[in-house]
Amino acid sequence: MIVLKISNASEVVASKVGRFLEFLTPDAMDEAAVEDEVMKKLIENLKAEGLAGEVASVKGLDLHEQDLIMKGAMKVRRHRSF
Numbered sequence: 001m002i003v004l005k006i007s008n009a010s011e012v013v014a015s016k017v018g019r020f021l022e023f024l025t026p027d028a029m030d031e032a033a034v035e036d037e038v039m040k041k042l043i044e045n046l047k048a049e050g051l052a053g054e055v056a057s058v059k060g061l062d063l064h065e066q067d068l069i070m071k072g073a074m075k076v077r078r079h080r081s082f
Helices: 009-017 019-024 027-048
Strands: 054-064 067-081
Touching (some): 009 027, 027 054, 027 067
Antiparallel strands (some): 054 067
16 A cells, blocks of 8 residues: 655645635645545556556545554545546
8 A cells, every 4th residue: 555645735736826826725625636636647647557446535644754643533535446
């Protein structure tokens, strides 16, 4: 299993839509938008390599150095099979 943590979602959104609009959107919305796009591209690339599997965006889980930390209840925000 591979865990991917995106730590600069707000900066990515700001670079795409501008600082003012990024200021108006909640960070959670920024994270969701970036995660959705990353999942889409990741699935496209993995399928192109002939791999099959599943990808999920999960809330309530954090990666901190060598540890996976659960923050209360975990919830799968989005799940895709490919």
